[in-house]
Amino acid sequence: MEATNGAPQTKAGDWRSYERVLLPPVRDLHKIDVYEQHGGYEALREALTSDRWDPKSVTDEVKASGLRGRGGAGFPTGLKWSFMPPVDPDVPRFLCCNGDESEPGTFKDRQLMEYNPHLVFEGMLLACYAISAKAGYLYVRGEYADWISHMERELENAYAKGYVGENIMGSGFSCELIIHKGAGAYICGEESSLMESLEGKRAYPRIKPPFPAQRGIWGYPTTINNVETLACVPLILRRGGAWYAKIGAQRHPGPVLYGISGHVNRPGVYEYPTGMLISDLIYEVAGGMRGGKKLKAVVPGGSSTPILRADMIDGVTMDAETLRDAGSMMGTGGMLVMDEDTDIVSWLRRVTHFYHHESCGQCTPCREGAGWLENIVTRIDEGEGRLRDLDLLIDLCSQMEGRTVCALADAAAWPVRYTVTRFRDEFEARCRPSLVAAG
Amino acid sequence: MADFIKHPEVPLPDLDPAPSFSEEELVFTEEERAQIAEYVRRYPTADGAVMRALWLAQEKFGFLPPEVIRLVAETLGIPYAQAYGVATFYTQYYKQKKGRYVLDVCTSFSCQLCGGYDMLHYLEEQLGIQKGETTEDGLFTLQEVECLGACGSAPMLQVTNGPYVFNLTPEKLDALLEDLRAGKMPAFTSVTLPQDEDEMGGNRRSDAPQSAVYETPPVARTLE
Numbered sequence: 001m002e003a004t005n006g007a008p009q010t011k012a013g014d015w016r017s018y019e020r021v022l023l024p025p026v027r028d029l030h031k032i033d034v035y036e037q038h039g040g041y042e043a044l045r046e047a048l049t050s051d052r053w054d055p056k057s058v059t060d061e062v063k064a065s066g067l068r069g070r071g072g073a074g075f076p077t078g079l080k081w082s083f084m085p086p087v088d089p090d091v092p093r094f095l096c097c098n099g100d101e102s103e104p105g106t107f108k109d110r111q112l113m114e115y116n117p118h119l120v121f122e123g124m125l126l127a128c129y130a131i132s133a134k135a136g137y138l139y140v141r142g143e144y145a146d147w148i149s150h151m152e153r154e155l156e157n158a159y160a161k162g163y164v165g166e167n168i169m170g171s172g173f174s175c176e177l178i179i180h181k182g183a184g185a186y187i188c189g190e191e192s193s194l195m196e197s198l199e200g201k202r203a204y205p206r207i208k209p210p211f212p213a214q215r216g217i218w219g220y221p222t223t224i225n226n227v228e229t230l231a232c233v234p235l236i237l238r239r240g241g242a243w244y245a246k247i248g249a250q251r252h253p254g255p256v257l258y259g260i261s262g263h264v265n266r267p268g269v270y271e272y273p274t275g276m277l278i279s280d281l282i283y284e285v286a287g288g289m290r291g292g293k294k295l296k297a298v299v300p301g302g303s304s305t306p307i308l309r310a311d312m313i314d315g316v317t318m319d320a321e322t323l324r325d326a327g328s329m330m331g332t333g334g335m336l337v338m339d340e341d342t343d344i345v346s347w348l349r350r351v352t353h354f355y356h357h358e359s360c361g362q363c364t365p366c367r368e369g370a371g372w373l374e375n376i377v378t379r380i381d382e383g384e385g386r387l388r389d390l391d392l393l394i395d396l397c398s399q400m401e402g403r404t405v406c407a408l409a410d411a412a413a414w415p416v417r418y419t420v421t422r423f424r425d426e427f428e429a430r431c432r433p434s435l436v437a438a439g
Numbered sequence: 440m441a442d443f444i445k446h447p448e449v450p451l452p453d454l455d456p457a458p459s460f461s462e463e464e465l466v467f468t469e470e471e472r473a474q475i476a477e478y479v480r481r482y483p484t485a486d487g488a489v490m491r492a493l494w495l496a497q498e499k500f501g502f503l504p505p506e507v508i509r510l511v512a513e514t515l516g517i518p519y520a521q522a523y524g525v526a527t528f529y530t531q532y533y534k535q536k537k538g539r540y541v542l543d544v545c546t547s548f549s550c551q552l553c554g555g556y557d558m559l560h561y562l563e564e565q566l567g568i569q570k571g572e573t574t575e576d577g578l579f580t581l582q583e584v585e586c587l588g589a590c591g592s593a594p595m596l597q598v599t600n601g602p603y604v605f606n607l608t609p610e611k612l613d614a615l616l617e618d619l620r621a622g623k624m625p626a627f628t629s630v631t632l633p634q635d636e637d638e639m640g641g642n643r644r645s646d647a648p649q650s651a652v653y654e655t656p657p658v659a660r661t662l663e
């Protein structure tokens with residue numbers, strides 16, 4: 001590990017003097033004229049009207065930036081775009097922007113959509129141009145009703161100014177943007193489920209392959225990216241992929257909206273480079289632990305990312321490689337901080353309840369497994385657990401992981417697997433005392 | 440026949456309940472039809488508009504009994520079974536009549552650790568109902584929900600699929616109930632980014648009805 005706790009760290013560079021780019025400090029940036037005054041829609045104009053750019057060179061620039069998806073899996077964005085099949089004039093192509101944001105602990109896309117909606121629209125338009133799509137759907141979770149009306153208002157302004165619609169800025173490129181309102185289902189964040197939902201069906205995830213680039217919405221080639229991912233694209237075109245690639249951690253570069261919640265003095269959404277030390281995020285950025293308590297654990301990137309004990313975060317930075325080596329994942333960058341008084345068993349019980357509730361029920365390992373995880377953790381939490389239940393839980397996780405149509409089963413199993421292994425003593429202590437000795 | 444087939448553990452829903460709306464009530468106005476037609480234009484096929492149309496129907500009728508779902512299906516020209524399937528997949532579509540105000544308290548993940556259950560139980564006491572129930576006067580339904588995407592402002596709730604109320608305290612809940620009893624919905628609240636507080640001295644929007652900041656969450660007394 002290069003950086004250590006307390007010592008100046010390198011990956012996020014001199015983060016104290018970092019200047020925000022996704023949410024720069026500009027009053028009323030959500031209004032289209034303010035956005036224009038600050039260089040808004042210039043990248044789009046450049047891409048559509050100058051000879052320097054064509055769909056391929058836009059994709060190449062995004063590849064050069066090293067941008068990786070912010071929706072959870074961290075997949076390289078330019079590479080994903082290049083999976084789209086060659087253009088066939090008879091076959092429509094689509095873009096989906098994933099604003100479902102339902103992974104517990106994640107609340108950054110909402111703030112981005114409120115404070116910089118045009119950056120999201122511009123990113124969607126550039127992506128549509130790069131993959132030659134004629135329409136982009138922005139799927140927003142139904143609970144964000146107020147933010148949906150906010151964005152619909154702003155989208156109308158973008159239409160009125162000719163940035164969206166027919167023959168954009170006289171370039172001959174036409175593209176529609178449509179905001180789709182969900183209605184409360186975590187699973188709709190999963191890409192193929194989102195597409196089923198867009199098509200007006202029950203949102204059961206699809207078996208992959210075929211992947212969205214081959215068969216996406218209505219069976220047509222489709223690319224899907226997260227809101228924050230696409231918001232990076234105009235910045236990359238404006239300032240160059242090389243500029244972007246230098247921000248933060250080398251192999252996972254760029255600005256990140258860190259959503260910090262839990263037992264800290266100052267929770268919130270913060271924009272900093274990737275590669276921030278977890279300890280800096282807690283103690284420097286988020287104002288330290290509430291009430292001066294000791295740190296017990298951190299969930300770095302949303303409920304499905306493996307929990308890290310306080311003694312595991314020394315020198316650990318927020319980027320895919322370092323977090324993987326530390327035994328977790330970057331996920332959505334929504335970090336939950338827990339203090340020493342946290343009852344980890346009761347917390348895990350509530351997490352298992354979430355996944356049981358949200359399983360779509362298509363696959364037996366997920367539908368039944370998520371239910372059994374909840375039942376068993378509940379039994380332990382109630383003081384009725386047996387010591388062997390802990391191994392049973394791990395076994396159950398192994399039966400769920402990688403055996404289902406979508407990754408929700410894995411997302412349900414990981415918190416259990418890692419919380420039980422990393423806090424095993426607390427789970428054992430909760431099991432029935434008379435049975436602990438007997439095993 | 441095996442016993443469990445005759446006595447299923449899960450009571451089957453009443454698939455054909457007495458209608459809640461009369462034939463005369465079951466119509467969309469000209470404007471509503473035009474709005475639905477506009478939704479349909481956004482998608483390659485009419486199916487895509489079913490979620491928006493169900494939202495529209497729910498706002499008009501308050502909830503989605505089978506006859507309302509049938510009306511939506513007929514308006515869109517899609518099978519009733521498909522519209523019914525969609526309406527029953529998503530939690531925000533109400534299949535049963537709810538109170539005039541639905542209080543969706545988040546008790547998930549971060550909110551659980553920051554007093555979500557304390558707020559839920561406080562409301563249960565104040566309203567004299569348990570979660571999932573509706574007050575006798577039909578004014579309030581209290582529900583426990585999963586993460587609403589506002590974890591930094593825990594504990595929080597949402598009122599009837601609409602405005603969010605952040606950083607709840609018992610006093611704030613008292614005021615909210617009083618306002619709602621007087622027919623006043625909470626205004627949209629823009630949550631100020633901590634970096635905006637530091638760099639811009641407050642909320643960046645000049646058009647937000649009201650703003651709030653991220654606060655230190657309270658100590659949770661119970662986790663269930």
Ligand SMILES: Cc1cc2nc3c(=O)[nH]c(=O)nc-3n(C[C@H](O)[C@H](O)[C@H](O)COP(=O)(O)O)c2cc1C
Pocket residue numbers: 068069070071072073074075077098099100101102103186187188189190191192224225226227229230406407408411
């Ligand atoms: C169960 C499940 C839920 C997901 N929820 C979301 C979500 O709410 N928002 C999101 O952007 N991605 C979510 N994803 C990831 C998407 O499937 C997809 O990978 C992502 O939107 C791709 O965008 P990106 O490459 O820009 O990250 C979820 C995945 C799974 C398996």
Ligand code: SF4
Pocket residue numbers: 187204205358359360361362363364366367404405406407408409
């Ligand atoms: S893994 Fe779970 S959520 Fe995903 S398709 Fe299977 S049952 Fe549905």
Ligand code: FES
Pocket residue numbers: 104105106545546547548549550551585586587588589590591593595
């Ligand atoms: S956990 Fe309550 S809003 Fe996310």
